[in-house]
Amino acid sequence: MAEAYATAGAKVALADRGRLWVTLYLAATGIVLLLMMTLGLLMRLAQSDILALDPALFYQMMTVHGTGMVGIAALGGMAVMWHFLSAHVRLHGWALGVNLALFLAGVVAILAADFLGGFGGAWTFLYPLPATSGAAWPAWAAALHLSGLLVIGVGFLIVCLEIARAIIAGYGGLGRGLGWHVLFANSTENVPPPTVVASTMVVIVTTLALTAGAAILVMSLINIAFPEIQIDPLLAKNLTYFFGHVFINATIYMAVTVIYELLPRITGRPWKTSKVFLAAWTLSTTMVLIIYPHHLLMDFAMPTWMMAMGQVLSYVNSFPVLIVTGLGALAILHRSGIRWDLISTLLLISMFGWMAGVIPAVIDATITVNSVMHNTMWVPGHFHFYLLLGLLPMQFAFMIYLARGEDVTPQGGDMTAILYLLFGLGFVGMFLMGGWASVPRRWATHLPEWLIWDQIASVMAVGVIVLATMFVLKFLTRMPRILQEA
Amino acid sequence: MTVQTMSLLLSAAAILLLAAVFLRVRALAHAVEDYAPVQGRAYRMRAIAFWLMVLVGLPISIWLLRDMPYKADVTEPQIVNATAAQWYWELDREEVSLNRPVEFRVASMDVNHGFGIYDAAGRLVAQTQAMPGYVNRLVHEFDAPGTYRVLCLEYCGLAHHGMLTEVIVSQTGGNDG
Numbered sequence: 001m002a003e004a005y006a007t008a009g010a011k012v013a014l015a016d017r018g019r020l021w022v023t024l025y026l027a028a029t030g031i032v033l034l035l036m037m038t039l040g041l042l043m044r045l046a047q048s049d050i051l052a053l054d055p056a057l058f059y060q061m062m063t064v065h066g067t068g069m070v071g072i073a074a075l076g077g078m079a080v081m082w083h084f085l086s087a088h089v090r091l092h093g094w095a096l097g098v099n100l101a102l103f104l105a106g107v108v109a110i111l112a113a114d115f116l117g118g119f120g121g122a123w124t125f126l127y128p129l130p131a132t133s134g135a136a137w138p139a140w141a142a143a144l145h146l147s148g149l150l151v152i153g154v155g156f157l158i159v160c161l162e163i164a165r166a167i168i169a170g171y172g173g174l175g176r177g178l179g180w181h182v183l184f185a186n187s188t189e190n191v192p193p194p195t196v197v198a199s200t201m202v203v204i205v206t207t208l209a210l211t212a213g214a215a216i217l218v219m220s221l222i223n224i225a226f227p228e229i230q231i232d233p234l235l236a237k238n239l240t241y242f243f244g245h246v247f248i249n250a251t252i253y254m255a256v257t258v259i260y261e262l263l264p265r266i267t268g269r270p271w272k273t274s275k276v277f278l279a280a281w282t283l284s285t286t287m288v289l290i291i292y293p294h295h296l297l298m299d300f301a302m303p304t305w306m307m308a309m310g311q312v313l314s315y316v317n318s319f320p321v322l323i324v325t326g327l328g329a330l331a332i333l334h335r336s337g338i339r340w341d342l343i344s345t346l347l348l349i350s351m352f353g354w355m356a357g358v359i360p361a362v363i364d365a366t367i368t369v370n371s372v373m374h375n376t377m378w379v380p381g382h383f384h385f386y387l388l389l390g391l392l393p394m395q396f397a398f399m400i401y402l403a404r405g406e407d408v409t410p411q412g413g414d415m416t417a418i419l420y421l422l423f424g425l426g427f428v429g430m431f432l433m434g435g436w437a438s439v440p441r442r443w444a445t446h447l448p449e450w451l452i453w454d455q456i457a458s459v460m461a462v463g464v465i466v467l468a469t470m471f472v473l474k475f476l477t478r479m480p481r482i483l484q485e486a
Numbered sequence: 487m488t489v490q491t492m493s494l495l496l497s498a499a500a501i502l503l504l505a506a507v508f509l510r511v512r513a514l515a516h517a518v519e520d521y522a523p524v525q526g527r528a529y530r531m532r533a534i535a536f537w538l539m540v541l542v543g544l545p546i547s548i549w550l551l552r553d554m555p556y557k558a559d560v561t562e563p564q565i566v567n568a569t570a571a572q573w574y575w576e577l578d579r580e581e582v583s584l585n586r587p588v589e590f591r592v593a594s595m596d597v598n599h600g601f602g603i604y605d606a607a608g609r610l611v612a613q614t615q616a617m618p619g620y621v622n623r624l625v626h627e628f629d630a631p632g633t634y635r636v637l638c639l640e641y642c643g644l645a646h647h648g649m650l651t652e653v654i655v656s657q658t659g660g661n662d663g
Binding site for chain 1: 488489490491493494496497500501504505507508511512514515516517518519521524525527528531532535536539543544547548550551553554555556557572573596597598600602604608609610611612613614615617618619620622623624637638639640641642643644645646647
């Protein structure tokens with residue numbers, strides 16, 4: 001099926017009216033990212049038995065690291081998507097401002113709850129742990145942390161609703177934003193470009209994820225205030241993992257718009273909306289919502305059909321990523337005559353990291369494998385793979401693109417991206433090796449036989465942080481000029 | 487070969503294959519060719535990859551469902567009631583027999599925990615979650631004698647890493663209780 005319609009990157013139709021906010025989003029993303037990476041390094045050093053860290057502090061740091069990384073994945077991803085989407089639909093920048101204010105308020109609440117109140121319930125805040133900490137933290141700390149999350153979620157929901165409004169106004173409905181009129185009725189009118197298709201998918205799934213997340217947060221807050229009001233723990237777990245799974249995947253779908261928009265500009269080759277492309281995104285929209293039970297494969301009380309679905313559909317869900325967006329990116333680059341530089345190399349790495357990270361994830365979603373891999377280091381191995389080497393290079397590429405005044409002509413610097421890839425591979429590789437060696441995840445202290453993986457990972461983490469700092473600084477040092485242009 | 491080793495090798499092979507494709511694209515990107523023939527080849531590769539994944543990968547994924555651990559139907563299992571609490575395990579039986587199925591009835595008195603059984607070599611051999619209000623039944627047959635450790639595999643609070651206990655597997659297996 002080779003029909004192709006809309007073209008990404010051909011021209012910018014509308015100005016980015018949230019440019020100021022996009023810039024501030026990226027600055028917050030970069031700064032928080034480096035802080036969270038530093039927390040990650042400290043945790044790996046503690047597990048390596050190099051740094052003496054009180055377990056209580058370790059788990060507080062782990063909670064802040066996990067929550068903070070999910071937060072900035074969304075913040076940075078939203079900045080990328082908003083910028084490119086604003087060329088296609090008319091967005092109101094105030095929504096970004098409200099979200100940033102709520103995000104920062106939530107961050108302050110979470111930092112106070114975790115580092116002052118001692119809350120260490122992990123990003124998963126699995127019911128009933130927030131209220132049942134074994135006297136490790138007070139109820140107010142748990143309530144403040146969950147309230148912080150709720151405030152952040154409300155902010156992102158506001159942005160999602162604004163984007164949904166703009167797509168409905170511009171294209172006549174979310175179905176049309178997904179290109180269903182093209183896919184199912186062969187229409188050739190008002191065909192959504194790839195960025196609009198991706199954005200439509202993002203607002204649909206993120207709105208549902210945030211609703212589920214808000215539900216479990218409110219239920220947990222009620223439980224903290226009135227312990228006699230209890231929740232079914234299995235229902236709570238389903239809500240938590242539905243929210244977490246969908247939300248973190250959506251952050252990648254937000255950021256992938258940089259691929260659709262910049263590769264055509266770099267190579268001069270269009271990325272067109274085809275029926276295969278539309279079918280893939282519709283499939284992804286459905287799949288990402290229903291495969292979350294692969295996080296619950298070791299909860300034997302779950303209905304067996306949901307477990308089977310979690311395994312098989314997790315595999316099917318990799319199709320759109322691997323063979324539509326991935327192959328599409330490779331085709332655009334292949335024999336295109338480009339000279340590699342920092343932006344294009346980061347974009348290439350991001351596609352590799354995303355596609356390669358899916359492989360250990362799908363293997364872990366196989367029930368027989370999950371029986372001996374679940375909650376080992378294999379799990380952070382695969383999600384760090386596609387976040388560190390998939391999502392972040394997309395965000396770095398976008399930062400540098402803005403820092404260069406949206407100029408995509410080659411300006412060198414690709415060796416730093418390659419070094420980032422190598423250190424990143426070493427870092428995630430040690431997680432995977434830890435999973436192979438059955439090292440449990442989320443343990444503050446490690447047994448002597450596990451230390452080798454932790455120690456190598458710590459060295460690799462230093463390299464990753466140095467290179468990430470270079471990318472972020474490239475953006476931050478040009479911020480005054482970017483803001484002037486805004 | 488353990489499941490862990492197979493998973494690692496399979497992942498490494500697939501990632502290396504993918505890396506080879508990316509390296510080739512990177513190496514040849516400087517060359518110039520019209521987009522249409524490149525795109526045509528990419529579409530053909532996409533179709534091949536799609537049908538390979540559907541006709542080979544999907545049946546394998548479905549076939550792998552045959553080994554689901556959820557409803558293991560065994561006769562006369564040795565029963566071990568395992569109860570988790572912050573931050574310790576309570577087992578009503580600490581010794582079981584070799585080569586006879588053991589049914590671990592895993593529950594929790596407070597928060598979510600994970601019941602992970604490690605063999606003498608430190609390799610995870612089976613697990614299930616321990617959840618308040620539910621009893622998860624994990625059936626496992628030990629094929630080597632020795633002392634197996636049980637580690638908590640679900641984050642449960644500040645002493646999560648200290649939640650360990652042991653199960654002894656022997657020829658006689660202690661009391662069936």
